[in-house]
Amino acid sequence: MNNWNWDIFFDAFPIVIQGLGITIGLTFACYIFALVFGFVWTFLRRIPYKPINWIVTWVMEFIRSTPPLVQLFFIFYALPMVPVVGVALDPFTSAVLGLGVHFSTYIGEVYRSGIEGVEKGQWEASKALNFSTTKKWTKIILPQAIPPTIPMLGNYLIIMFKEVPLASTIGVVGILQMANDYGAQHWRYLEPLTIVAILFLVLSYPSAILVSKLEKKMNRRFDKKAPTGSKPLKEEGKGAVM
Amino acid sequence: MSEQTLQNEDKTDQSKSKQEPIVKYEDVHKSFGDVQVLKGINLDIMPGEKVAVIGPSGSGKTTIIRMLMTLEQPTSGHIIVDGQYLWHMEQDGKLVPANEKHLREVRGDIGMVFQHFNLFPHMTILENCMTAPIHVQKEDKESAKKRSIEMLEKVGLGDKLDNYPSQLSGGQKQRVAMARALVMRPKVMLFDEVTSALDPELVGEVLEVIRDIAKEGEMAMVLVTHEMEFAIDIADRVLFLDEGVIAEEGPPSQVIENPTNERLQTFLHRFRS
Amino acid sequence: MTPRVRLPHPGGLTLFLMLDQSFYKGVIIIFSTIGEVFPVLLKGIEITIVVLVLSAIFGYLFAFIAGLCRLSNNLILRKFTGFYVEVFRGTSLIVQLFWLYYAIPMLFGFDLGSNLLAGVLAIALNYGAYMSEIVRGSILSVAKGQTEAATALNMSRFQRMRFVIFPQAVRMMLPEFGNYLIQMLKATSLVSLIGMTDILYHGNILRSSDLSAAPTVYFLVLVFYFIIALPLIFLTRKMEDISKKGVAS
Numbered sequence: 174m175n176n177w178n179w180d181i182f183f184d185a186f187p188i189v190i191q192g193l194g195i196t197i198g199l200t201f202a203c204y205i206f207a208l209v210f211g212f213v214w215t216f217l218r219r220i221p222y223k224p225i226n227w228i229v230t231w232v233m234e235f236i237r238s239t240p241p242l243v244q245l246f247f248i249f250y251a252l253p254m255v256p257v258v259g260v261a262l263d264p265f266t267s268a269v270l271g272l273g274v275h276f277s278t279y280i281g282e283v284y285r286s287g288i289e290g291v292e293k294g295q296w297e298a299s300k301a302l303n304f305s306t307t308k309k310w311t312k313i314i315l316p317q318a319i320p321p322t323i324p325m326l327g328n329y330l331i332i333m334f335k336e337v338p339l340a341s342t343i344g345v346v347g348i349l350q351m352a353n354d355y356g357a358q359h360w361r362y363l364e365p366l367t368i369v370a371i372l373f374l375v376l377s378y379p380s381a382i383l384v385s386k387l388e389k390k391m392n393r394r395f396d397k398k399a400p401t402g403s404k405p406l407k408e409e410g411k412g413a414v415m
Numbered sequence: 416m417s418e419q420t421l422q423n424e425d426k427t428d429q430s431k432s433k434q435e436p437i438v439k440y441e442d443v444h445k446s447f448g449d450v451q452v453l454k455g456i457n458l459d460i461m462p463g464e465k466v467a468v469i470g471p472s473g474s475g476k477t478t479i480i481r482m483l484m485t486l487e488q489p490t491s492g493h494i495i496v497d498g499q500y501l502w503h504m505e506q507d508g509k510l511v512p513a514n515e516k517h518l519r520e521v522r523g524d525i526g527m528v529f530q531h532f533n534l535f536p537h538m539t540i541l542e543n544c545m546t547a548p549i550h551v552q553k554e555d556k557e558s559a560k561k562r563s564i565e566m567l568e569k570v571g572l573g574d575k576l577d578n579y580p581s582q583l584s585g586g587q588k589q590r591v592a593m594a595r596a597l598v599m600r601p602k603v604m605l606f607d608e609v610t611s612a613l614d615p616e617l618v619g620e621v622l623e624v625i626r627d628i629a630k631e632g633e634m635a636m637v638l639v640t641h642e643m644e645f646a647i648d649i650a651d652r653v654l655f656l657d658e659g660v661i662a663e664e665g666p667p668s669q670v671i672e673n674p675t676n677e678r679l680q681t682f683l684h685r686f687r688s
Numbered sequence: 689m690t691p692r693v694r695l696p697h698p699g700g701l702t703l704f705l706m707l708d709q710s711f712y713k714g715v716i717i718i719f720s721t722i723g724e725v726f727p728v729l730l731k732g733i734e735i736t737i738v739v740l741v742l743s744a745i746f747g748y749l750f751a752f753i754a755g756l757c758r759l760s761n762n763l764i765l766r767k768f769t770g771f772y773v774e775v776f777r778g779t780s781l782i783v784q785l786f787w788l789y790y791a792i793p794m795l796f797g798f799d800l801g802s803n804l805l806a807g808v809l810a811i812a813l814n815y816g817a818y819m820s821e822i823v824r825g826s827i828l829s830v831a832k833g834q835t836e837a838a839t840a841l842n843m844s845r846f847q848r849m850r851f852v853i854f855p856q857a858v859r860m861m862l863p864e865f866g867n868y869l870i871q872m873l874k875a876t877s878l879v880s881l882i883g884m885t886d887i888l889y890h891g892n893i894l895r896s897s898d899l900s901a902a903p904t905v906y907f908l909v910l911v912f913y914f915i916i917a918l919p920l921i922f923l924t925r926k927m928e929d930i931s932k933k934g935v936a937s
């Protein structure tokens with residue numbers, strides 16, 4: 174611990190924190206992109222045509238099981254070189270596109286689980302009542318499908334926040350890049366990187382608590398578990414009474 | 416079931432002899448938070464005795480036997496098993512709360528069958544029965560296996576040894592649960608409404624097995640039940656539990672067939688209709 | 689609701705392709721470079737897999753240790769592991785990686801020795817923290833009746849854990865563990881940032897020597913990762929089946 178230097182800490186702090194605006198801004202930009210683009214996946218997956226369904230499923234699988242870091246590089250370095258359709262994007266936009274698309278595949282699944290969580294009877298009821306398609310979705314399905322997904326969507330915001338520093342690798346100057354620059358200039362990485370870690374912790378930990386509170390509240394309100402990938406499994410466990 | 420079990424001598428022979436009780440409750444109280452569930456239970460159970468516990472829902476029937484199985488700790492009072500304190504141990508002449516080791520020593524005499532079977536879903540039927548004898552009683556594997564198979568045959572499941580619990584009916588599961596408990600050769604066996612989670616048509620087969628076990632005689636049994644006919648049939652003694660105390664006790668001919676207690680009458684009336 | 693899928697009119701497609709001669713040139717470049725790029729990326733596979741395997745082993749190990757510690761009766765142990773879990777879940781992996789690689793040597797005056805150690809440790813500690821929650825949750829979600837039945841058979845605390853709780857909890861953990869294995873694979877790409885010569889590192893080298901090869905390079909890099917991920921995807925699905933049944937073997 175003898176190597177810790179508070180002077181450097183206080184010297185670096187105001188510099189590192191200058192990147193906070195970009196980091197948070199990028200988080201929200203990516204998040205909103207993912208929220209919107211997630212709908213596209215959900216929509217595409219509902220196309221009742223096997224081959225398209227199959228292709229969409231595997232494209233999503235491809236995007237979510239390959240590193241977002243490589244996807245960022247692809248968009249930043251490779252996209253401009255692609256013939257005809259290629260465009261050069263600035264680092265910020267590249268990051269929004271890269272991380273946004275990557276996470277949209279997860280968000281799409283969240284939407285899907287929400288929609289599938291709406292009981293069968295509700296679909297039948299809206300059919301029996303002879304609702305139009307628009308009415309069915311806006312009045313019956315979505316009002317029930319959305320609330321249980323809110324905590325999960327909240328979780329993804331926090332996950333997104335922690336993923337955003339990846340963008341420093343293509344030159345987005347958030348807190349991590351600020352710390353790296355400071356480190357390179359002064360050859361002191363310890364304090365600036367610790368500042369970055371503290372900033373992440375201070376911002377994400379309370380948010381995580383908030384989300385889990387929200388989750389508990391929602392579960393109570395809807396008297397069922399929010400549908401996630403992991404939840405059905407937990408229920409399995411509860412049902413292990415034999 | 417097999418003829419073997421039917422050959423056994425009359426159950427009354429052993430239980431009548433002058434012996435120390437195998438289980439003794441001394442002024443046992445139990446509260447959950449502010450709610451007082453048991454308000455002074457005094458009870459002797461003799462070796463080989465069959466005791467039926469009846470009473471309205473929430474009267475504490477389950478709690479009584481769960482304390483004996485060490486699943487619930489009494490708030491005050493003593494439970495003595497085969498001359499040894501269950502929840503206490505003597506240290507320098509003083510009674511101190513029991514530790515895990517002491518509990519394990521004393522509760523080895525007790526076995527229990529649950530309302531919801533609680534079979535281990537990841538083990539086959541045979542493994543469900545074998546695991547405890549081998550690892551808890553340190554019996555060698557071959558003899559534990561042999562005894563487990565015998566026991567499963569006795570409850571009529573000799574052909575299901577390698578099945579998993581999920582592949583069985585409720586009645587079959589409950590019979591496995593009994594075999595699993597019996598393999599441990601307990602001196603006292605506790606049954607907590609073992610038929611109430613079953614479909615009506617499956618109740619008979621389970622009661623049949625309990626009857627057979629009861630006929631063998633040497634094991635004491637405490638049965639929490641709502642099956643009055645069954646209680647009359649096999650119990651030496653019936654306890655009526657009401658508002659945290661034993662409100663009435665005696666042979667079934669007296670407690671169930673000629674009740675004097677008013678609340679007991681109303682309680683029984685509901686079963687007659 | 690049913691969306692109509694319209695394929696482009698054949699005439700339109702031809703027109704589109706005729707728009708730009710450079711399109712053909714581009715396609716030719718992309719295909720002709722595949723042959724050069726492929727063997728170079730292949731060199732990085734070994735490192736990627738080594739980092740993945742080591743991270744997974746230590747990640748699961750940390751997950752079990754931390755998950756069990758958080759269930760222990762010892763308050764200090766519980767608080768301490770709770771702190772570890774919250775810190776590593778609350779900060780980013782890339783920050784942890786840089787911290788271990790750049791800051792640790794300054795703080796304690798010693799190097800972690802190699803970038804392999806720093807990389808594996810960062811990934812394992814990070815995902816170990818996430819997965820410890822799975823371990824803890826799965827153990828807690830084994831039905832209470834199971835513990836009670838085991839107690840009724842006079843099993844000790846340890847025996848209850850070993851024979852009854854743990855085997856059931858592990859089955860519940862499997863699908864999540866599979867998912868996290870894929871997450872860890874993705875995370876291994878970060879070690880290229882601290883100079884390890886994995887797939888992405890070789891890709892970056894290729895790109896910096898020839899910018900126009902970037903599309904081929906990064907697309908192939910993605911394909912490489914996907915090929916490694918494929919067995920893990922199927923493994924995860926298999927584990928989902930196993931866990932649904934509750935009775936494996």
Ligand SMILES: Nc1ncnc2c1ncn2[C@@H]1O[C@H](COP(=O)(O)OP(=O)(O)OP(=O)(O)O)[C@@H](O)[C@H]1O
Pocket residue numbers: 447452470471472473474475476477478479
């Ligand atoms: N773990 C617990 N925490 C709080 N209250 C409990 C707990 N277990 C039992 N009780 C309460 O104690 C009372 C007695 O419960 P018990 O299960 O012994 O009743 P019972 O006679 O077996 O009823 P039933 O016929 O419905 O099974 C009930 O009011 C119940 O709500």
Ligand SMILES: [Mg+2]
Pocket residue numbers: 476477478607608
């Ligand atoms: Mg009960």
